[in-house]
Amino acid sequence: MSDIYKDINSNYERLSEAEREVIHFILKFEEIEGLKLKDIKDALYISNTTVIRACKKLNYATFNELKAAFIQSREKKKQIYPKQSNFLHVLDSIKKETLTTLELVDEKNIDKICNCLINARRIFCIGTESSAQVASEFNDKLKSIDFWTNDFSDKRLIERIPKISTFQDVVVVFSLSGRHEELDEIMIEAKCNRTTIISVTNIAATKLKSISTYCVLTSNTGNQKKFCSRLMLHMMSNLIYEKLITKVPIFDGTSRN
Structure with a gap:
């Protein structure tokens, strides 16, 4: 970096x-x-x-x-990545966002996040609106390596998490904008239970970053289209997963928990 x-x-x-x-x-x-x-x-x-x-x-x-x-x-x-004069503008935007986001990556931070996920009793993957798909796909990846995990996008279900989460649990929040006051308040409640909060959001999400135990940042797109930001969330979720599968033991078909 x-x-x-x-x-x-x-x-x-x-x-x-x-x-x-x-x-x-x-x-x-x-x-x-x-x-x-x-x-x-x-x-x-x-x-x-x-x-x-x-x-x-x-x-x-x-x-x-x-x-x-x-x-x-x-x-x-x-x-x-040398500039190509006839390169499509949208691909150029993705390239810039990708490079900037990758430069924000801290390998030690990713390693700590992976350790938290490995040691978690339960994992709650949260994403609302445009971020819900990212949370769902990350949840599926974790299930594929036998982690106890569920994804939540419905507000009423997300509100229940602080009522059941403990110090043994981890919440992973994917937030496109990083500016969701109600979600921030729910995460504060969960953190009061000593639940570990991991967020994947953009660099301008100051409050969510301060609430989180660990935070993975993506480039702030400003006026660019939302799909580019969502692509960066996907990229960071894949990065966490790829690092995670190098650390988990080989399973024998039985549950981790």
Whole structure:
């Protein structure tokens, strides 16, 4: 994982709302080499001080240092995936989202998540609306390797989880937007039972990230179509599963529990 994305991941919660807008603006800016402080200031109606403060919170002393880190990261991407002039725009968007999301991955974090799933008595996979399919497919994958797991997309069923979950259980939340107040409140209730909360959501989901015991982040798509974000959720769920099957023992056909 490149340093710039590691720094964003580690320090995102320290940023104010205005400072987060600065980072989102830079992430979506196409020609990073030509980006100036004035461009950010004029686009977001903020002061230079706000931009510099965001840089420092991410461990970069100046705006130029932060910009250089982004440039270095994007140059590496170009070396791996050279730009094709006739490439469809939608595929180009997927490529960018995929690369950015993969750079947010922390292998140690994925390893800890896998250990939690292996040691869980029960696993509750949650997804609402556009995220429900991701939760359902992840639930099916876990069942295929003999984990006790169920998926939940109906609000009434999700509300029951804090009433039955314990410190031995794990809740895995897939959230496209990461901004679902009712779901956040339910997760807080479950966490009061010392239930482990694992979330797979986008980088802007500050509250859900703070609630979660472990969080896997995807790139924030801004104004892009929802299908791209959902694809990133699928990708991260597959990454967790692929890592998980390297850690679980060979089963003899009997239940794990």
